[in-house]
Amino acid sequence: MDKPTIGILHPGSMGAAVAACAATNAAAVLWCLQGRSPASAARAEQAGLTPVSTLRELLDRSGIVISLCPPAAAEDLAREVAGHAFTGTYVEANAISPERAERIASLLGPAATVVDGAVVGSPPVRGKTPTLYLSGPTAATTTVEGIFAGTAVRTRALGTEVGQASALKVSYTAYQKASRVLAALATGMARQYDVDQELLEVASRRSTSYLAEPEYIPKVAARAWRWGPELEEAADTLAAAGLPPEMLRAAASALARWHGAKDDSELSVADALEQLAQP
Structure with missing residues (x-):
């Protein structure tokens, strides 16, 4: 040929x-x-x-x-x-x-x-x-x-x-690129309070990626009712440190779509993703 x-x-x-x-x-x-x-x-x-x-x-x-x-x-x-x-x-x-x-x-x-x-x-x-x-x-x-x-x-x-x-490609990019930005934001926030080395020690205890653990998604949905407010607090802390808070506020907004999944231990991955897709 x-x-x-x-x-x-x-x-x-x-x-x-x-x-x-x-x-x-x-x-x-x-x-x-x-x-x-x-x-x-x-x-x-x-x-x-x-x-x-x-x-x-x-x-x-x-x-x-x-x-x-x-x-x-x-x-x-x-x-x-x-x-x-x-x-x-x-x-x-x-x-x-x-x-x-x-x-x-x-x-x-x-x-x-x-x-x-x-x-x-x-x-x-x-x-x-x-x-x-x-x-x-x-x-x-x-x-x-x-x-x-x-x-x-x-x-x-x-x-x-x-x-x-x-x-x-964009599915993978969404996690890989955004997670690195979040890592920079988290490190910047911790550094403002001189706890960045402790943050690194906490993070080093985990070696796998959440992207490889889809079974964790229903657990996130079930905890969204309290994780959302936590992220809003973190966003406020970022803003106070002069760092952009928009990513965390957007994540809190996404978590709000799971308002009906509070403490639902029976939720499947498919159900959790279907709820996430509903405005």
């Missing part, structure tokens, strides 16, 4: 590293010089990518295009690609909502085949092995998996619906 020519939009730190892996099984990996910074050019050169002058040239020469850009730019970039009537496979691999992924698929279809992609993990350099989750038409996801066969980018197909990969 002939090796495909691949286009990468655009070679940031993740994009360049992913593109370098794709080059293993590609005839060439192209990137567009137009409007890119010297830093992008340096990354592309280091990754062994082939420069082209215009987006039109990249699209005309590429059978597969991978979009890895800042999330806010994903839709505009797809619209620009659609304006050139691209007819190949477009891998939308940005950290965007499922709804936005579906809009992008509508923008590019039916001329192009859209694969929803989501990279979970660090850029594939220095021994890192991120996973590229894929969803969309089976033939297209299989082709994309072949591009990364034997490379540091692992792949996993989730299903045939555009939006599934994006949903996984």
